[in-house]
Amino acid sequence: MTSILELILGRQRVLVKENERVVVLHKGRILGIYGPGEHMLPRRGGDLEVIRHDLASVTFTSAYEKALFDRLPDVAAHHLTAYRTGTGEVMVLERDGQIYTVFAPNQKMTVWNDAGPWKETRFDVTGDLSVDPALVRRLVAARRAELLTNSTVQDGQVGLLFIDGIYQRLLQPGLHGFWNVGRSVQVKAVDLKRQSLDVAGQELLTRDRVTIRVNITAEYRVVDPVKAVTSVKDFADALYRALQFAFRRTLGTMTLDQILERSVSVHAEATDKVRADMAEIGLEILGIELKDVILPGEMREILNQVVAAEKQAEANVIRRREETNATRSLLNTAKVMAENPVMLRLKELEALEAIAGKVERLTIHNGTGGLMNDIVKLRGE
Numbered sequence: 402m403t404s405i406l407e408l409i410l411g412r413q414r415v416l417v418k419e420n421e422r423v424v425v426l427h428k429g430r431i432l433g434i435y436g437p438g439e440h441m442l443p444r445r446g447g448d449l450e451v452i453r454h455d456l457a458s459v460t461f462t463s464a465y466e467k468a469l470f471d472r473l474p475d476v477a478a479h480h481l482t483a484y485r486t487g488t489g490e491v492m493v494l495e496r497d498g499q500i501y502t503v504f505a506p507n508q509k510m511t512v513w514n515d516a517g518p519w520k521e522t523r524f525d526v527t528g529d530l531s532v533d534p535a536l537v538r539r540l541v542a543a544r545r546a547e548l549l550t551n552s553t554v555q556d557g558q559v560g561l562l563f564i565d566g567i568y569q570r571l572l573q574p575g576l577h578g579f580w581n582v583g584r585s586v587q588v589k590a591v592d593l594k595r596q597s598l599d600v601a602g603q604e605l606l607t608r609d610r611v612t613i614r615v616n617i618t619a620e621y622r623v624v625d626p627v628k629a630v631t632s633v634k635d636f637a638d639a640l641y642r643a644l645q646f647a648f649r650r651t652l653g654t655m656t657l658d659q660i661l662e663r664s665v666s667v668h669a670e671a672t673d674k675v676r677a678d679m680a681e682i683g684l685e686i687l688g689i690e691l692k693d694v695i696l697p698g699e700m701r702e703i704l705n706q707v708v709a710a711e712k713q714a715e716a717n718v719i720r721r722r723e724e725t726n727a728t729r730s731l732l733n734t735a736k737v738m739a740e741n742p743v744m745l746r747l748k749e750l751e752a753l754e755a756i757a758g759k760v761e762r763l764t765i766h767n768g769t770g771g772l773m774n775d776i777v778k779l780r781g782e
Contacts, residue, residue: 413444426450434480459516485509489527491580495520500543530579537578551578552588559626563587591626605649609656616693617644625683632682643678647671
């Protein structure tokens with residue numbers, strides 16, 4: 402009965418669900434956008450076209466979008482919002498307090514108002530590209546950081562900001578973010594703490610044509626990060642090469658014996674040169690040590706033999722000195738005994754006591770008066 406009445410009245414009943422919106426066209430012309438409920442729509446004289454849109458898809462994509470905004474601007478504004486960015490603009494679009502998407506320059510999107518609430522935040526990227534750290538964290542958490550370059554500068558470091566390859570400014574420790582649309586953004590972190598650099602196994606030829614290897618270690622810190630990064634390609638490599646060159650030039654003018662004997666002065670000469678060169682690129686040299694001088698195998702054997710011979714000669718000198726002292730002591734004792742018969746008698750008694758303690762019977766001929774001049778016969782039973 403209802404269908405017949407609808408046909409007589411030239412109407413069509415359209416039921417729209419709560420999660421739907423419909424765009425209705427009559428005779429190819431847009432009638433409007435209809436929300437939830439039951440609608441009686443005219444269909445006399447032509448077919449009625451009903452296009453349904455699920456609000457789960459928050460964006461509005463339709464071939465009739467332009468016609469809708471042109472013919473029914475109030476209806477379109479009630480149901481839809483068209484977001485568009487300019488040439489030098491980036492926009493963060495939030496849905497119900499959560500980041501939904503990030504617009505690059507010259508990008509457009511139309512969304513259903515009832516799928517919101519929506520909030521837009523626009524940024525001019527023709528000037529300062531900095532992004533607030535709180536927003537950086539939100540963008541990263543929402544996985545919407547495609548248009549963002551973010552970098553964390555650790556404690557004890559500074560960051561150097563380069564845009565399109567040109568140095569801009571220093572960044573202090575913390576989280577930093579920058580829009581990278583149409584621009585090349587790079588953050589280079591530089592450690593300001595004390596650092597060490599080792600030059601191991603550096604071969605060089607001494608003046609007397611002995612090939613040796615040296616191990617060098619240097620401690621340094623960056624005092625001017627801008628100079629250190631912009632003056633040379635790699636300041637650590639520059640220091641490495643400066644150490645090589647300085648020690649090669651200094652040690653190459655000396656013989657092996659001079660190097661082994663004057664290692665402290667060699668170190669001082671090389672250090673002064675390296676310090677002066679590195680100061681020009683923003684590095685402070687805190688200390689340089691010539692740790693090891695490594696000789697070839699055959700040279701080590703020769704030096705070991707030399708050292709052994711020197712030690713043996715020293716031992717011989719000491720032995721002869723002790724023998725001389727012992728002989729001199731005996732001579733002095735003999736003089737004292739010759740001048741003091743009582744002392745001689747005491748020594749005879751001490752000797753007799755020592756001998757008597759080791760045998761059972763002691764026979765002395767000619768009496769004790771000639772004890773030290775006659776033969777003492779020992780006989781054990």
